[in-house]
Amino acid sequence: MSQVLVLNGPNLNLLGTREPEKYGSSSLADIEATLAQEAVELGVSIAFYQSNSEGALIDRVQAAKKEGVQIVILNPAGYSHTSVALRDVFLGVAMPVIEIHISNIYAREAFRHHSYFSDIAVGTLAGFGTAGYSMALTAASAFVKNHSN
8 A cells, every 4th residue: 555646647647758947857757766765764755656647647646545545646637727627626626736847837838827726635735846756755655654553
């Protein structure tokens, strides 16, 4: 059973090559390798999932609940600003979520300033580059430890 699920939305599979001036040079595999090591150090189990499909992301959250995942670290990417359905699955399964963004969405185009997840998230990190994932994992680890039976 994974206690923490890191869920990445559309186009994040292109990290490392996609607009490196905005998103850095680390690939998604690099981020996952770093987080896997950090999870060991923090004493939590971790799983990863990325999809460009909204429905696949929704299905993964529903499965995570059944698997006993305790918290999701979510980078919804472009779905941040469009996906009521992805938002609704977190509410529907009562799954805690930490929202992260590599770039500072509030320093970008106006349409990116609104996220459908910020108000339901345990917390939100934006603008710290890929280091935001590590920050979110530290917070998720504390959440898991504070909410374990």
